[in-house]
Amino acid sequence: MAVFALIPAAGMGKRMGASINKQYLLLDGVPILARTLEVFQRSPLVGGIFVVIPQDEIPFCREQVVEQYGLSKVRSIVPGGAERQQSVLNGLRAMEGVAADDDVVLIHDGVRPFVSEDILSRATAAARENDGALVAVPAKDTVKVVENGVITATPPRETLWLAQTPQAFRYCVIRAAHEIADAERFLGTDDSMLLERLGRPVRIVVGDYRNAKITTPEDMVLAEAFLKEKQQ
Numbered sequence: 386m387a388v389f390a391l392i393p394a395a396g397m398g399k400r401m402g403a404s405i406n407k408q409y410l411l412l413d414g415v416p417i418l419a420r421t422l423e424v425f426q427r428s429p430l431v432g433g434i435f436v437v438i439p440q441d442e443i444p445f446c447r448e449q450v451v452e453q454y455g456l457s458k459v460r461s462i463v464p465g466g467a468e469r470q471q472s473v474l475n476g477l478r479a480m481e482g483v484a485a486d487d488d489v490v491l492i493h494d495g496v497r498p499f500v501s502e503d504i505l506s507r508a509t510a511a512a513r514e515n516d517g518a519l520v521a522v523p524a525k526d527t528v529k530v531v532e533n534g535v536i537t538a539t540p541p542r543e544t545l546w547l548a549q550t551p552q553a554f555r556y557c558v559i560r561a562a563h564e565i566a567d568a569e570r571f572l573g574t575d576d577s578m579l580l581e582r583l584g585r586p587v588r589i590v591v592g593d594y595r596n597a598k599i600t601t602p603e604d605m606v607l608a609e610a611f612l613k614e615k616q617q
């Protein structure tokens with residue numbers, strides 16, 4: 386059973402508010418997206434990488450990221466959609482004929498550069514034994530459900546986990562779940578939700594707080610600190 390990486394990186398980075406798309410912001414001189422892809426390039430588990438990018442950024446990504454950093458496992462750069470879910474579906478469709486039904490797909494945000502090879506390995510193992518596997522960390526804060534500015538519930542913290550990526554699945558399982566969601570016009574905020582709504586179990590794999598999604602400017606400050614710690 387082969388393992389493929391599917392990297393959605395076709396967002397606009399609106400919350401970052403930078404002058405360039407956030408996946409190209411530099412961390413110690415290297416674009417965030419290149420750092421993310423390098424983890425999959427290095428992992429002996431991963432046989433090929435599909436990257437999803439806004440259509441008009443594909444030449445830039447090919448030259449400035451894939452070629453520049455020698456990312457030879459990148460098999461295809463696929464145009465993205467309006468939402469993350471549509472970008473992932475485009476990637477899954479592009480994998481048809483390459484990934485076999487039982488091959489594992491690791492879906493990982495292009496802007497989570499601190500994922501480790503150990504997480505890739507544990508997520509892959511869990512996906513081979515379950516319908517799906519979600520890398521997540523326990524919530525550290527008390528979480529409130531709020532409607533119209535008023536708290537309506539305080540779910541018990543020990544039941545709350547923060548979803549990260551990779552989210553790992555057998556190709557036929559996640560492709561079917563995405564196609565069903567697309568046909569039913571259901572939009573979720575991660576891939577696991579698309580299995581959950583079909584009543585299929587998704588196993589938690591304990592992640593790492595450092596595997597953060599770089600979303601807003603303060604995340605860059607944390608990312609620089611995480612990188613320094615890694616380089617020590």
Ligand SMILES: Nc1ccn([C@@H]2O[C@H](COP(=O)(O)OP(=O)(O)OP(=O)(O)O)[C@@H](O)[C@H]2O)c(=O)n1
Pocket residue numbers: 392393394395396397398399400401408437465466467468469470472473494495496598599600
């Ligand atoms: N249409 C989209 C939207 C998001 N993504 C990717 O999904 C990951 C997680 O999304 P997020 O951090 O929310 O990125 P953006 O959508 O770029 O951010 P924003 O919502 O601030 O614009 C990122 O790697 C992003 O590039 C994608 O491939 N296609």
Ligand SMILES: C[C@](O)(CO)[C@H](O)COP(=O)(O)O
Pocket residue numbers: 469494547548549550574575576598
């Ligand atoms: C998939 C994800 O990374 C899980 O945290 C996240 O949901 C994607 O980011 P978005 O901000 O919801 O687009």
